[in-house]
Amino acid sequence: MQKQKLDDSVLVKNYINGSERSLEILVGRHKQKIYSFIYSKVLDRDIAEDIFQDAFIKVIKTLKLGNYNEEGKFLPWVMRISHNLVIDHFRKSNRMPSFKNTEEFDIFSVLSDSSLNAEKEIIKNQIHFDVRRIIEELPEDQKEVLIMRIYRDMSFKEISENTGVSINTALGRMRYALINLRKIIEKNKIVLTN
Known part of the structure; x- marks a missing residue:
């Protein structure tokens, strides 16, 4: 229970030092927000789940390689990774709607x-x-x-x-x-x- 109160930055450090449980806590803490963000873009549960998994595979690789230096900004970093993976998904599937701008209408x-x-x-x-x-x-x-x-x-x-x-x-x-x-x-x- 004590670990639940630890900052993300401490959990990241603990994970890098070998504590798998710290990663579980981080995932548990942020899963809802990250998954909801991904789902809001792809509107498909299976695809959202795949992208979520890919995001954390990328997170784990980056942490294991010692390339993480976000200074405690774990969630925004994972959100950026997720956002980039969503864009990659649409590029691969070519499912982005095409459109032109008109003077009258500009979202x-x-x-x-x-x-x-x-x-x-x-x-x-x-x-x-x-x-x-x-x-x-x-x-x-x-x-x-x-x-x-x-x-x-x-x-x-x-x-x-x-x-x-x-x-x-x-x-x-x-x-x-x-x-x-x-x-x-x-x-x-x-x-x-x-």
Whole structure:
């Protein structure tokens, strides 16, 4: 029980020094967060499990080779490894949706990541088609609020004035639009990796 309270950095050091139990504790401590992250990208339990296993095989190899120097930032390091393995998975299976940008629609105004690196830029250029298609599946009133809020950068007050509904109604429509988008994405197993 004592080991449960140890910092990740101590557990990593103990594992490098031969304590297999320390790795078990680390995996147990972070499995849910890492697995959930992977699953949220691939939406397939078997693939998520495979990628999770691969991530920890990579972690073990790196630790055994003595190449780990994250200074106590174990979880972000494993998340980066997992993220890279998810990208590799999609590259291998060529299942990333392709898309083009239009002036009217740009999902990346939502992501607001000003420092897109080359890898993210490639992925960015492959998402738009599915985003546009799933937004078209929303009920008209929800689609209208979502487009005004996200793509035209209007405040809920402005949306309320433009649509003739109360701010609370506009907020409610936006909330339902986001809930419905998630359902459509899950139902169609669409992957929106950022």
